[in-house]
Amino acid sequence: MNEAIEAAIARHRDQPGPLLLVLHDIQQAMGYVPPAAVPRIAAALQLSRAEVHGVLSFYHYFRDQPPGDRTIRLCRAEACQAVNGDALARHAAQRLGIGFGETSADGRHTLEAVYCLGNCACGPSLLIGKELHGRVTPERFDELLDGAEPAP
Amino acid sequence: MTATVFIPRDAGALSLGAEATAGAIARDAAVRGLDVAIVRNGSRGLYWLEPLVEVATPAGRVAYGPVAAADVPGLFDAGFLDGGRHPLGHGPTERIPWLASQQRLCCSRIGVIAPAEVADYAAHGGLAGLRRALTLAPADIVREISESGLRGRGGAAFPTGRKWRTVLEQEAPRKYITCNADEGDSGTFADRLLLEGDPLAVIEGMVIAGLAVGAAQGYLYLRIEYPHARRVLKEALAAARAAGLLGDDILGSGRRFDLEVRLGAGAYICGEETSMLESLEGRRGEVRVRPPLPAVRGLFGMPTVVNNVVTFASVPAILAQGAGWYRDYGRGESRGTLPLQLGGNVRHGGLIERAFGVTLRELIEDYGGGTASGRPVRAVQIGGPLGAWLPPALLDTPVDYEALAAVGAPLGHGGIVVFDDTVDLSRMARFAFEFCAQESCGKCTPCRIGSTRGVELMDRIRAGQDVAAGLERLGQLCDTLRQASLCGLGGMTPNPVESALRHFPEDFRVRS
């Protein structure tokens, strides 16, 4: 853990406005930003802990818990709602047995709501890791879940 | 002879299976002993045809789509490498009516070129604007942009030349160019198409802006939800540096400009320009009080240009072809063209770049072909989550900033989302408040607290509890939001709410 944090700090501490860069690097390496990292980041960047914590909590993308093996980011915005996105959202939650913002008990899946993936002519859309999928029906969702390889 | 096949690596095309299609074409060509060069282009934005496969023939590029991996053997059998006939064939790509009738000025190269190759870019008109800009005085570059009539395409439609002039006039040790690639509005994807399909145009536009105002450093703020754009941008930046389009000696001129991509972190409000600047500085994306304007005191306290991706991508051609060429498109105070994005429940969705003046009905009926579900169109949302809902009766409104504002529907970033008759507008009004509550930066009370009140009010109205009193309170809440919010998130949330109520009162249990 400390290695990833130190590396992120070392890489960015001399850039202007480095905090988001550091947090992104840590989450990229570890999947989340451990709360224990906050004092270290604060000291290294000469910020208060409250400032670091304030930034972490402001942005929906950052998390303080390790995610499941695969993170599914499902679009809940209007253009996807127009093509049965709500039914897909219900199906996904039911199939995974979790709500939005939760990780399954077996640690395999994290489900998150996002608002628009820029794929609004091909909805409903979702990201699995960094892979985008369009026109996802409930059946297609099950195929993706059963077939896809774990992705970060 | 080598056959050249184009298969997009655009996120949208990939989301519909383009990678499997490309793999199948490569494998089948190898098995058949055919010499095929595959170019991974961006998308042309004809999304109902993606994955759209094109083949270069002596008569120009020929299109097939949508091509699934399973269709590939049949295409080879039909001789598609020579443009052979096939049920998925559409003939010459540029004669497909949906595309041929467009006026692609800023999106002329998307889906055409290999996105991160400077030579291909230059062969299709790229760099001519920058070359001309390098011969002009800063004030003359600004004048060209002012005279073109270009207004910001991110949503606020502020004249770009006027913004640049303010930054040019500031005395400061440093100035910055920032590109807003946060593209948070649902229903919009023009920024993404450009970043993935023609990133060098955005980069060239930023370099020209740097020359115009005297800035040597740029930042492009990219939303985290666009991992594909991020990959293409990385390649494009490396190619631009290698070709001297960025760096210490731009195209041998001795002028300097460099550019860094920074990532957002899933906050809609960071598309608001001052929130974006806070985020670029590594802080919470809390909206700043204006004045001072970012053009006076922006990033790290320095004069800063903030423009949208489409705005920057429009700049090179204006410099290359002249302000008059651009201004001749459009109507009224809306000059030039706009890449409109048609999505939601629509048969033929995608990117439609037309001069201002095209009507919503042409876009939705002629281009869109009606709903994908085959049911009647009932409502259309224009301009993202803070935009208004319009009924079919208003679709003859022309796309033009002022004409749309007159029917209460600001154009925003040009997204058009189509819904069929299963939509419940009171539910969408509730969603608007929910979204506002979720994304509020928390700086002002009406937005932070009022949005949650709005959700509760909508719940009661939808349940039929004391509807008349609820609607009255809804009106007061909207007035407060509009008058007392620091930025457009709180200030424009009344747009979807009140337009839904005005045009679709039956969904609010109002007896009319």
Ligand SMILES: Cc1cc2nc3c(=O)[nH]c(=O)nc-3n(C[C@H](O)[C@H](O)[C@H](O)COP(=O)(O)O)c2cc1C
């Ligand atoms: C809540 C809110 C969200 C916004 N989101 C975006 C966005 O995602 N992208 C964008 O370019 N402009 C967005 N804007 C508009 C920007 O504040 C700003 O006007 C724009 O980036 C300026 O560039 P332009 O003049 O080229 O349009 C948003 C504004 C508000 C109030």
Ligand code: SF4
């Ligand atoms: S209106 Fe909302 S998002 Fe905008 S500044 Fe106020 S609290 Fe922040």
Ligand code: FES
């Ligand atoms: S609204 Fe779902 S991808 Fe845009």
